[in-house]
Amino acid sequence: MSVLVPASLDDALARLAADPTLQPLAGGTDLMVEVNMGHRRPPGILVIDRLPELRGWRHDAGTGTAWLGAGLTYGEMAAPAFAALLPALTEAARTVGSPQIRNAGTIGGNLGTASPAGDGLPVLSALDAVVTLASTTGTRDLSIHDYLVGVKRTARRPDELILGVTVPVLTGWQGYAKVGVRNAMVIATTSACLAVDAVGRSVRVSMGAVAPTVLRAREAEAWVAGRIDWATGRLAGEADGALATAAEFGRRAAAEARPIDDHRSTAAYRRHAVGVLATRLLRRAFPA
Numbered sequence: 001m002s003v004l005v006p007a008s009l010d011d012a013l014a015r016l017a018a019d020p021t022l023q024p025l026a027g028g029t030d031l032m033v034e035v036n037m038g039h040r041r042p043p044g045i046l047v048i049d050r051l052p053e054l055r056g057w058r059h060d061a062g063t064g065t066a067w068l069g070a071g072l073t074y075g076e077m078a079a080p081a082f083a084a085l086l087p088a089l090t091e092a093a094r095t096v097g098s099p100q101i102r103n104a105g106t107i108g109g110n111l112g113t114a115s116p117a118g119d120g121l122p123v124l125s126a127l128d129a130v131v132t133l134a135s136t137t138g139t140r141d142l143s144i145h146d147y148l149v150g151v152k153r154t155a156r157r158p159d160e161l162i163l164g165v166t167v168p169v170l171t172g173w174q175g176y177a178k179v180g181v182r183n184a185m186v187i188a189t190t191s192a193c194l195a196v197d198a199v200g201r202s203v204r205v206s207m208g209a210v211a212p213t214v215l216r217a218r219e220a221e222a223w224v225a226g227r228i229d230w231a232t233g234r235l236a237g238e239a240d241g242a243l244a245t246a247a248e249f250g251r252r253a254a255a256e257a258r259p260i261d262d263h264r265s266t267a268a269y270r271r272h273a274v275g276v277l278a279t280r281l282l283r284r285a286f287p288a
Contacts, residue, residue, distance in 0.1 A: 002044040009053040009134070012161060015046060017136040020158035022046040026054070026071055027104035029097070030113040054108065054163065059085055064169050070108025070162040074120075075099070077107075086167065088126070088174040088193050092119040095178055097185050108162045111147070114154045117209040121148070122193040123176055124165060125206035125214045132163040139163065148213040172196030173285040178208070179273045181264070189265045190274045192253075194281035201230050205281070207274050210257035217278070220252035228286060235286045242288040250279030 004022065006012035016022055023042035025031055026049040034040040048054060054071035066085055076082070077093035096102050096119050110120040111131060124144050131147045133140050133156055144165070147155050156162065174195035180186030191208035202225050205217045227236050227245050235242035254275030259267040 001042055003047060004044065005047045006051070009051050009161075012046060012048055012051060013134060013136045013159075016161065017159050019044065024048050024112065024161055026106045026109050027073065027101075028109075029101050029105040030109055030115075048161065049106075054161075057082065059169065065166050066169055067164055067166055068107055069164040070106060070111070072107050072164075074102035074105050074107075078102075085169050086123075086127075086174075088176045088195060089120060089123045089167075091176040092123050092178075092191075092193070095119055095176075095188075101185075107165065111154070111162055111165070112156070114148055114150075114152050114213065116151060116211065116213055117188045117191070118214075119176075119178065119188060119191065119208070121214045122191050122206040122208040123174075123195075124167065125216055126174070126193040126195040126204040127167045127170065128204070129165045129167045131165050133157075133160040134163045135160045141166075145216070151212045153213075170195055170197045170199075172198035175281050175284055177277045177281060179277065187264070190259070190270045190277065192274055192277040192281060194278065194285055196285050198230065198233070201225060201228075203228070203282070203285070205253055205278055207253065207257055207278070210259040210270050210274050212258075215257065217253040217256040219256060220249055220278070223252055224249045224282065233286065235282075235288065242286070243283070246279045246282045246286075249282050250275040250277075253278035 022044045024046045054069045057068045057072050059066045074093035074096045077090050083090035110118045129144045131142050176193045178188040178191035180189050188209050193206050195204045207215050229236045235245045254271045257271050259270035261267050
């Protein structure tokens, strides 16, 4: 296969416009596994890891948002300054593979692969991220909920590159957790991110690997928002009542999941596990 290394973003977009069959590659931590196993054989590779326009991140205090370039690596997400703004994404990044994988894999790659088990995707979903796509005809922004359309399927056109994502910097607790068949370097059997928007008085919870794409538990979110004492930052009621609320929240979130049986887990286990994760995350966010 041909391997093209563009010198600039404009060059990359021009090459992609001329040949939309080219496969963009940054870290290659997803793509090369499939190539090495013979599952994919792209006719050509477009190497984009050296494009400065896709690298790094920045915080805009004026708009209360952060811009994450598509080439931002999981290793870079572990930086203290990044963790202070987006702690759930840092937690998710720390669960990805080995140090070598974290220093190569990128948030853009997670978005490009669009696996339901992708560790960064539940966080981006819970934060209502906006994905920016670019082609020679211009750029366009898509809500992550519109961008992810199915199992490893997105709304990205073949002539487009992912430039990055914009995420709001929320005031409130947020965290990520996942279950796998071992403690480290594992694909999630199921995962969940919970993010609290104290200003908007809402709780967002997104679940991974329990549907064709990451899934927000909208009904559970609406139910629990009315059972929080926002003035004190605690679940309403006495300790036992708060624990019961957290457990019910987990049950409601699990009821919205649409898992399947596959080689890594049964649907029943996934539904049970994601309910446990949602319960634990809510209890961490609002200690009894």
